[in-house]
Amino acid sequence: MKPPVLLNPGPVNVTPRVRDALLRGDMCHREIEVSDLMGGIRQKLLKVFDIEDEFTAVLISGSGTAALEMGVSSCLSPGKSMLIIQNGVYGERIGKIADIYKFPKHVLNYEWGEPPSLEDVENALKEHPDIEVVALVHHETTTGLLNPIQPISQLAREYGKKFLIDCISSLAGDEVNFKTCSIDFAIGTANKCLQGLPGVAFVFFRKKDLCRLNYIPDRSLYFNLLKHHGAQEAGDMLFTPAIQIHYALDEALDELMEETVQGRILRYKEAAELFRTGFSEIGLEFLIPEGHRSNCLTALRLPEGIDYAGLHAHLKKKGFVIYAGQGNLQNKIFRIANMGDIKKEDIETCLQILKECCSAKTQ
Numbered sequence: 331m332k333p334p335v336l337l338n339p340g341p342v343n344v345t346p347r348v349r350d351a352l353l354r355g356d357m358c359h360r361e362i363e364v365s366d367l368m369g370g371i372r373q374k375l376l377k378v379f380d381i382e383d384e385f386t387a388v389l390i391s392g393s394g395t396a397a398l399e400m401g402v403s404s405c406l407s408p409g410k411s412m413l414i415i416q417n418g419v420y421g422e423r424i425g426k427i428a429d430i431y432k433f434p435k436h437v438l439n440y441e442w443g444e445p446p447s448l449e450d451v452e453n454a455l456k457e458h459p460d461i462e463v464v465a466l467v468h469h470e471t472t473t474g475l476l477n478p479i480q481p482i483s484q485l486a487r488e489y490g491k492k493f494l495i496d497c498i499s500s501l502a503g504d505e506v507n508f509k510t511c512s513i514d515f516a517i518g519t520a521n522k523c524l525q526g527l528p529g530v531a532f533v534f535f536r537k538k539d540l541c542r543l544n545y546i547p548d549r550s551l552y553f554n555l556l557k558h559h560g561a562q563e564a565g566d567m568l569f570t571p572a573i574q575i576h577y578a579l580d581e582a583l584d585e586l587m588e589e590t591v592q593g594r595i596l597r598y599k600e601a602a603e604l605f606r607t608g609f610s611e612i613g614l615e616f617l618i619p620e621g622h623r624s625n626c627l628t629a630l631r632l633p634e635g636i637d638y639a640g641l642h643a644h645l646k647k648k649g650f651v652i653y654a655g656q657g658n659l660q661n662k663i664f665r666i667a668n669m670g671d672i673k674k675e676d677i678e679t680c681l682q683i684l685k686e687c688c689s690a691k692t693q
């Protein structure tokens with residue numbers, strides 16, 4: 331049976347080549363084969379994003395939140411605080427992690443979908459010299475808003491701060507320019523725009539920050555960036571990794587290398603444009619204005635008379651999985667992502683079904 335077309339923002343449809351890599355064979359994680367696999371993945375990650383000279387990559391078995399918790403909990407020096415910019419579920423998640431680790435924090439809160447004000451960021455940096463790390467979600471998957479990492483990274487740099495981004499749902503789908511953006515920590519995962527499978531995620535950080543990070547006391551056993559880094563640099567690993575999921579990521583990175591990051595960004599942009607042209611023709615209303623939308627996901631207001639559960643069930647029956655709104659946006663919006671191995675014909679069929687659903691309601 332054909333698997334459903336996944337229009338949720340990850341886990342995504344992968345190619346048969348990536349799925350088949352799961353069957354590379356059973357292996358003990360303390361053997362050289364797995365050490366080589368992990369080392370190869372770390373290298374490929376750095377190479378494909380062209381950041382080998384300045385960054386190092388640390389893998390963690392777990393979902394994107396595992397890498398986020400590892401990065402956030404390990405990045406702050408004792409006695410310093412974080413500035414967290416929140417305009418959706420995932421920015422708020424960074425805030426929750428900071429609270430769990432009892433980090434002093436300053437928060438800039440915005441309505442979900444509202445871009446942050448650079449003036450607010452600069453004022454916070456001026457007012458609170460104790461801030462060491464500024465944290466922001468690049469693509470706020472809650473709404474499909476692309477946050478402005480470039481100018482915020484510039485402010486962070488001007489004020490001598492570290493800049494941490496959650497690019498879990500944007501890396502390889504929207505531009506993350508490590509050359510022009512002053513990014514110190516970037517959090518990513520296998521099963522979104524990288525087109526691997528769920529179960530492994532990673533943190534990139536600057537090699538030159540290693541000395542500072544080494545002085546930070548251990549705060550967690552599993553989510554300890556420096557301990558994982560040390561073990562992985564030595565060709566070892568702290569705990570049992572999700573080996574087969576790493577096989578799939580390894581293959582997915584080869585695919586990405588062949589397609590190139592720019593090529594994939596363009597493919598996603600074109601897929602989003604195809605969807606959005608269709609949404610406009612149907613008369614659907616966008617949550618996020620043009621110019622602020624990611625390449626990866628579109629949030630749409632639910633038309634009058636259409637309830638999300640019914641729409642989801644109907645599309646699922648036809649082979650398409652769409653995604654609900656969260657929190658206050660539940661039953662007000664629905665989301666359609668275009669990450670993964672999705673074909674143009676699938677997009678056209680999905681639009682046709684959506685059109686039928688919407689016109690049936692207006693007749």
Ligand SMILES: Cc1ncc(COP(=O)(O)O)c(C=O)c1O
Nearest residue numbers: 393394395420469471496498499
């Ligand atoms: C921006 C962002 N951050 C974090 C996460 C959490 O990832 P996971 O569900 O893999 O833990 C997601 C998931 O969609 C996300 O989109």
